[in-house]
Amino acid sequence: MQTDLKYVMISLVCLFGECMSLEEPKFNPVRTEDARCIDWSKTPLVPAVVQEQSGAVLMLAYVSEEAFNLTISKGYAHYFSRSRNKLWLKGETSGNLQRVIEVRVDCDNDALLYIVSQEGSGACHTGEYTCFYRKVWEA
Amino acid sequence: MQTDLKYVMISLVCLFGECMSLEEPKFNPVRTEDARCIDWSKTPLVPAVVQEQSGAVLMLAYVSEEAFNLTISKGYAHYFSRSRNKLWLKGETSGNLQRVIEVRVDCDNDALLYIVSQEGSGACHTGEYTCFYRKVWEA
Numbered sequence: 001m002q003t004d005l006k007y008v009m010i011s012l013v014c015l016f017g018e019c020m021s022l023e024e025p026k027f028n029p030v031r032t033e034d035a036r037c038i039d040w041s042k043t044p045l046v047p048a049v050v051q052e053q054s055g056a057v058l059m060l061a062y063v064s065e066e067a068f069n070l071t072i073s074k075g076y077a078h079y080f081s082r083s084r085n086k087l088w089l090k091g092e093t094s095g096n097l098q099r100v101i102e103v104r105v106d107c108d109n110d111a112l113l114y115i116v117s118q119e120g121s122g123a124c125h126t127g128e129y130t131c132f133y134r135k136v137w138e139a
Numbered sequence: 140m141q142t143d144l145k146y147v148m149i150s151l152v153c154l155f156g157e158c159m160s161l162e163e164p165k166f167n168p169v170r171t172e173d174a175r176c177i178d179w180s181k182t183p184l185v186p187a188v189v190q191e192q193s194g195a196v197l198m199l200a201y202v203s204e205e206a207f208n209l210t211i212s213k214g215y216a217h218y219f220s221r222s223r224n225k226l227w228l229k230g231e232t233s234g235n236l237q238r239v240i241e242v243r244v245d246c247d248n249d250a251l252l253y254i255v256s257q258e259g260s261g262a263c264h265t266g267e268y269t270c271f272y273r274k275v276w277e278a
Contacts, residue, residue, distance in 0.1 A: 037275075047186050047199060049271075055194020060186060060250040072276045103276040107263050111199040113271040124246050132188075132252040136176075137211045137242040
């Protein structure tokens with residue numbers, strides 16, 4: 001009898017926990033005033049520098065307002081592909097998603113910096129880890 | 140007499156040294172094949188991510204072919220100002236020059252990465268060290 005009661009209690013706690021986690025948002029963004037600084041009508045596609053926490057610059061991509069909003073609501077980097085003319089979840093097909101840790105905006109409100117955790121084999125479609133794998137000049 | 144001779148000798152050595160340094164190139168660029176990958180007719184203004192060796196991303200600016208060539212011939216970052224519609228030596232008035240250590244190009248040949256040594260008080264016209272000083276979102 002006691003074991004049954006314990007089981008019921010545990011089940012209730014688990015069920016309550018599950019309900020709680022369903023009610024809570026999966027991702028809890030902390031958005032500041034600065035997020036509204038970007039004038040999307042003036043700059044519909046804002047270049048975003050994509051950097052790992054280690055410091056490595058992985059790529060440069062373009063962000064539409066929709067891509068920006070999806071990025072901060074989902075926590076994964078979304079861009080706008082100029083060549084394919086469509087919204088793009090980075091890594092949707094390759095699995096090389098970019099979990100976004102932080103977003104910064106520049107002084108002119110026309111460039112973004114995404115600090116990301118790169119998943120999978122890297123950022124570049126060539127198979128290289130970063131898109132900036134070629135040195136063209138050095139001092 | 141010995142002191143005079145010593146003075147003359149030192150002067151000659153200094154003069155010779157000065158002549159040598161005038162004859163030698165101020166800067167010796169090492170440019171690879173990849174430098175010719177950028178199609179300036181297709182992309183007249185290429186965005187350049189500007190990063191310090193420490194990893195800090197300082198700014199994003201645009202580079203014309205002339206700005207690119209000046210950068211690698213002078214060793215200091217030149218950009219093209221879209222708002223002022225003119226070529227721009229970064230730090231020309233403020234003194235906050237950027238000595239360029241390395242230039243990288245991305246996989247699509249339409250973005251550059253300048254690894255620089257920031258001189259003066261920083262990269263941003265606001266007085267902040269980096270232009271990306273505002274956090275707009277964090278996970």
